[in-house]
Amino acid sequence: xxxxxxxxxxxxxxxxxxxxxxxxxxxxxxxxxxxxxxxxxxxxxxxxxxxxxxxxxxxxxxxxxxxxxxxxxxxxxxxxxxxxxxxxxxxxxxxxxxxxxxxxxxxxxxxxxxxxxxxxxxxxxxxxxxxxxxxxxxxxxxxxxxxxxxxxxxxxxxxxxxxxxxxxxxxxxxxxxxxxxxxxxxxxxxxxxxxxxxxxxxxxxxxxxxxxxxxxxxxxxxxxxxxxxxxxxxxxxxxxxxxxxxxxxxxxxxxxxxxxxxxxxxxxxxxxxxxxxxxxxxxxxxxxxxxxxxxxxxxxxxxxxxxxxxxxxxxxxxxxxxxxxxxxxxxxxxxxxxxxxxxxxxxxxxxxxxxxxxxxxxxxxxxxxxxxxxxxxxxxxxxxxxxx
Amino acid sequence: xxxxxxxxxxxxxxxxxxxxxxxxxxxxxxxxxxxxxxxxxxxxxxxxxxxxxxxxxxxxxxxxxxxxxxxxxxxxxxxxxxxxxxxxxxxxxxxxxxxxxxxxxxxxxxxxxxxxxxxxxxxxxxxxxxxxxxxxxxxxxxxxxxxxxxxxxxxxxxxxxxxxxxxxxxxxxxxxxxxxxxxxxxxxxxxxxxxxxxxxxxxxxxxxxxxxxxxxxxxxxxxxxxxxxxxxxxxxxxxxxxxxxxxxxxxxxxxxx
Ligand SMILES: Nc1ncnc2c1ncn2[C@@H]1O[C@H](COP(=O)(O)OP(=O)(O)O)[C@@H](O)[C@H]1O
Ligand SMILES: [Mg+2]
Numbered sequence: 001x002x003x004x005x006x007x008x009x010x011x012x013x014x015x016x017x018x019x020x021x022x023x024x025x026x027x028x029x030x031x032x033x034x035x036x037x038x039x040x041x042x043x044x045x046x047x048x049x050x051x052x053x054x055x056x057x058x059x060x061x062x063x064x065x066x067x068x069x070x071x072x073x074x075x076x077x078x079x080x081x082x083x084x085x086x087x088x089x090x091x092x093x094x095x096x097x098x099x100x101x102x103x104x105x106x107x108x109x110x111x112x113x114x115x116x117x118x119x120x121x122x123x124x125x126x127x128x129x130x131x132x133x134x135x136x137x138x139x140x141x142x143x144x145x146x147x148x149x150x151x152x153x154x155x156x157x158x159x160x161x162x163x164x165x166x167x168x169x170x171x172x173x174x175x176x177x178x179x180x181x182x183x184x185x186x187x188x189x190x191x192x193x194x195x196x197x198x199x200x201x202x203x204x205x206x207x208x209x210x211x212x213x214x215x216x217x218x219x220x221x222x223x224x225x226x227x228x229x230x231x232x233x234x235x236x237x238x239x240x241x242x243x244x245x246x247x248x249x250x251x252x253x254x255x256x257x258x259x260x261x262x263x264x265x266x267x268x269x270x271x272x273x274x275x276x277x278x279x280x281x282x283x284x285x286x287x288x289x290x291x292x293x294x295x296x297x298x299x300x301x302x303x304x305x306x307x308x309x310x311x312x313x314x315x316x317x318x319x320x321x322x323x324x325x326x327x328x329x330x331x332x333x334x335x336x337x338x339x340x341x342x343x344x345x346x347x348x349x350x351x352x353x354x355x356x357x358x359x360x361x362x363x364x365x366x367x368x369x370x371x372x373x374x375x376x377x378x379x380x381x382x383x384x385x386x387x388x
Numbered sequence: 389x390x391x392x393x394x395x396x397x398x399x400x401x402x403x404x405x406x407x408x409x410x411x412x413x414x415x416x417x418x419x420x421x422x423x424x425x426x427x428x429x430x431x432x433x434x435x436x437x438x439x440x441x442x443x444x445x446x447x448x449x450x451x452x453x454x455x456x457x458x459x460x461x462x463x464x465x466x467x468x469x470x471x472x473x474x475x476x477x478x479x480x481x482x483x484x485x486x487x488x489x490x491x492x493x494x495x496x497x498x499x500x501x502x503x504x505x506x507x508x509x510x511x512x513x514x515x516x517x518x519x520x521x522x523x524x525x526x527x528x529x530x531x532x533x534x535x536x537x538x539x540x541x542x543x544x545x546x547x548x549x550x551x552x553x554x555x556x557x558x559x560x561x562x563x564x565x566x567x568x569x570x571x572x573x574x575x576x577x578x579x580x581x582x583x584x585x586x587x588x589x590x591x592x593x594x595x596x597x598x599x600x601x602x603x604x605x606x607x608x609x610x611x612x613x614x615x616x617x618x619x620x621x622x623x624x625x626x627x628x629x630x631x632x633x634x635x636x637x638x639x640x641x642x643x644x645x
């Protein structure tokens with residue numbers, strides 16, 4: 001009983017038809033392109049390039065394609081003929097298909113363009129330079145939309161504060177919880193490691209002057225004034241700015257924003273204000289935690305220098321003023337508004353389709369971090385000039 | 389036709405440079421069940437979103453109850469919107485709220501009803517669309533057809549004068565779909581609610597529609613207006629006749645044509 005099975009499993013090789021293409025000249029000197037064999041999805045690819053290549057070499061008009069030797073042809077095979085026709089049309093020539101069996105001709109008719117011009121695809125791939133130019137033009141458009149959006153938020157925020165009843169406090173609490181409580185572990189970890197790293201790096205330099213004790217001053221000032229707010233804001237962008245963009249973007253794709261609008265619930269009041277308020281409420285707490293974790297990290301390193309804990313603490317308290325801490329918290333509040341506003345703006349700008357949500361999430365994080373860095377620089381200059 | 393409640397005048401819609409439909413005009417009578425038909429992608433949803441003032445038309449005007457939707461802003465717009473209930477094609481339920489909260493939301497924002505009254509009203513609306521027992525489900529936990537029904541309940545929350553429904557019966561089984569037709573008929577007869585409905589369900593068109601318009605992708609305009617039975621029997625546009633006949637079970641007519 002083995003024998004027939006084996007025979008069925010491996011048919012004779014010559015019975016597997018393959019596809020091929022060749023150029024054939026007849027006695028009258030006219031050239032034909034001959035397609036042969038089995039043009040299915042698996043084999044059409046192997047003759048596709050060659051068929052087009054041969055056709056390009058042929059000067060004949062019309063170019064005759066002899067299809068009488070095609071055993072089998074499906075959509076993929078038929079597209080070779082369509083591609084050949086398009087090639088010829090692009091060169092201002094014609095194509096003549098001969099001997100195509102009736103059943104294959106029907107497939108060809110199915111996939112042939114219907115004559116009417118299809119609408120231009122919305123976007124084409126463009127060269128690097130064009131893309132670069134477009135994106136730098138787009139930068140100003142973006143800046144504009146950001147300013148407009150900020151204005152809208154400010155107006156809405158002002159109105160919300162005058163009519164506190166219109167604020168959806170339940171949403172504020174939910175968002176604050178997610179943005180705040182959820183961020184505690186990562187803030188604590190990053191703060192601790194940051195303090196540790198800063199302490200080690202500064203200790204290396206200060207050691208040469210025997211001034212390791214100033215590590216404590218350095219940690220306090222750096223964390224409270226700059227790094228605490230900055231790192232907290234960057235982590236907030238990564239965790240919550242992106243989430244805002246994704247949430248609002250999904251709602252946009254899902255027509256939920258449309259639904260809000262037609263219910264007379266302005267999306268800015270309904271979605272943006274609670275998120276901005278939550279971010280502003282949460283970020284001071286995150287900054288304080290970041291500061292604390294940073295100081296503890298610094299302390300951990302400081303203890304290896306054989307100073308007592310009290311020394312470290314006294315230096316930190318002496319080196320920093322409440323103003324440093326408050327200044328840092330103020331900066332943080334501004335960063336918080338930026339993070340939330342950019343996240344929400346990117347969300348509302350989401351186009352159609354699911355991939356658009358991913359794009360706006362990425363863009364929320366990128367522009368959030370860029371804007372925070374720029375604002376931090378501006379703050380540094382202003383604080384320096386004002387002597388704060 | 390009764391006195392018009394919606395008037396669409398020479399409305400042209402574009403996305404970027406591409407015209408979806410061009411200078412479309414029609415009227416919807418007060419209390420009518422008005423159906424918008426057309427092939428997929430011919431701009432039915434786009435037309436609906438223009439009618440509710442969500443999109444700004446490229447040109448043309450829409451009047452609802454004598455108010456120009458096109459230029460309305462602030463309180464004028466709110467006044468118009470308060471007359472409308474909309475069910476979007478995707479349902480557009482708020483994913484972070486339960487079905488009950490979804491239906492209660494418009495009431496929360498626009499009425500002074502105490503919470504238990506809101507909840508009671510919301511429950512009756514959900515019951516009207518056969519969603520009793522699903523009040524505390526999240527939208528992600530129910531099927532597509534149920535989402536549509538919940539969205540209809542939400543659209544009805546404030547008892548609007550005009551209900552816009554974008555493909556309400558797509559994805560519903562025939563029985564639920566027939567029940568929905570009954571709900572629509574009752575609301576229309578008993579409360580005088582005006583309906584603007586995008587649908588493909590021929591049986592339900594014959595049951596509910598007072599008048600239909602048919603949008604056409606090729607001509608970018610309206611190819612037929614009138615009561616459905618009239619279009620089926622007497623339209624001079626063969627394509628329109630075929631649309632009605634074929635789906636009404638006239639396969640033979642299609643083959644011999
Ligand atoms: N937001 C949009 N941006 C660009 N084109 C769109 C948008 N929405 C719909 N379209 C296009 O407009 C046409 C009509 O869409 P739509 O109104 O959704 O059709 P229908 O509801 O009749 O199926 C389609 O060709 C679609 O591609
Ligand atoms: Mg649609």
